[in-house]
Amino acid sequence: MKAAVFYEPHDIRVEDIEEPTIAEDEVLVEVAACGFCGSDVEYYYGKSPVGTADGKGPLVLGHEFSGKVVGLGKIAGTYGLQEGDRVAVCPIQSCGACDSCRAGKPQFCANLSVLGVTTNGGFAQFAKTKAAHAYKLPDNLSDEQGAFVEMLAAAVNAVRKAEVEADDFAVVYGPGPVGLSMVQLLKNEGARVAIVGTGGYRLDVARSLGADFTFEAGDDLAERIQEANGGRLADRVIVATGSMAANQQALEISGPGSTVIFMGVTGPQDAVQVPMLTSLIQDKTIRFSLWYPFQWPKTIGILAHNELDTGPIITHSASLDGIGAAIERVVNREEGVLKTVITP
CATH class of the missing domain: 3.90.180.10 (Medium-chain alcohol dehydrogenases, catalytic domain)
Known part of the structure; x- marks a missing residue:
């Protein structure tokens, strides 16, 4: 072969x-x-x-x-x-x-x-x-969508760990295929969604898929999020990139009672600094998500029921x-x- x-x-x-x-x-x-x-x-x-x-x-x-x-x-x-x-x-x-x-x-x-x-x-x-x-695979899914299941399952698992509630303000870092899928998954949960990237066509695609806000990396994000969220910082943050600047900033833009999910693969020596007292007072939850145990049937169902658009x-x-x-x-x-x- x-x-x-x-x-x-x-x-x-x-x-x-x-x-x-x-x-x-x-x-x-x-x-x-x-x-x-x-x-x-x-x-x-x-x-x-x-x-x-x-x-x-x-x-x-x-x-x-x-x-x-x-x-x-x-x-x-x-x-x-x-x-x-x-x-x-x-x-x-x-x-x-x-x-x-x-x-x-x-x-x-x-x-x-x-x-x-x-x-x-x-x-x-x-x-x-x-x-x-x-x-x-159900008959209504294409071979390309079948190949999409693995990546989407990782996004599904991260959103599950974020425990999103209706009307949460959720921020996604990284408008790649994972982040763009996550925009749709979070909208399905009733969240208001912002996505952060380096600009260009990927943010345009994010808007077409339902992102309520698009921010370019380097913006004063904390201030921009507070303007968009009635003076409050983000309720949920998912980092779908290995950028250490994004991983660090996720801790800074998440507010009281928030959940932060790290899922971007980084280098073995990369690290973030957690502001301990602030995070303790704000009762933040910090989680990590890499694999996707037991998420495949659910993920295939999401695609089969047209709950996520893979076309763009x-x-x-x-x-x-x-x-x-x-x-x-x-x-x-x-x-x-x-x-x-x-x-x-």
Whole structure:
């Protein structure tokens, strides 16, 4: 099969490699669509190591994919799957047997593997997954929307942790695909939503998707939010970017009784300073959100019931041969790009 194989920074090669061999609890998926996310860009430029034992390739990247089941392991059919089913694949592959999994915390699995990060993923014609992590797609969802589920599940989980109430003033940092999805999720909860970015077309898209306010990074945000929110600071803040300036500022613009969610991936040495006394007096809640345990059925339902518009967010597609150019386009923010889907 053909696959885009990552070897080292700036070196992804489209090669012929062996098709995956599936175990008895796995299924083989013919990949229809695979999105690439900010982490794939980080790997490509060498800003973050992949999750292999030595932090290097060869590795087939791609952890956001959907496709058609074309092979079933001996017991995989007991999960209700059959050949021909269209599925979205959860790349966070927990074992189901360790202490954390048995305690209902699969995100802390002692034997965790992540497709496209620690083992081969979806930038290929075929990929394998444990049957337990393949979710059937309704007929009314496209393959591209199936590939969108992974990213959206992370946004759904962050909004769940924010415990939004109707008429809360919620601020989202980062008008990328995650932040733009979050605008819609927060509006669905009845919040008034502001989004913060570096300006340009992404803020225009945020307004078209329902953002009540758009602020450019560098604005006197605390003052702007108080003007928009009757003299009060933000009730909920979700940081969907690794910018440390944004993470620090989130603590400054959140008010009494507020909840702050950090979900942008940062460097291992990055840190924020928490104003302890102020945060204590204001009874703030600070939470972190990375994975999305148990959010996949809900996320697929959101898309199936048209509760979120992916049209303005999924803007581009590319072949395996075009991955390098597609990454460059995202980094340079050319052609109004937001989310790119690879179609092997």
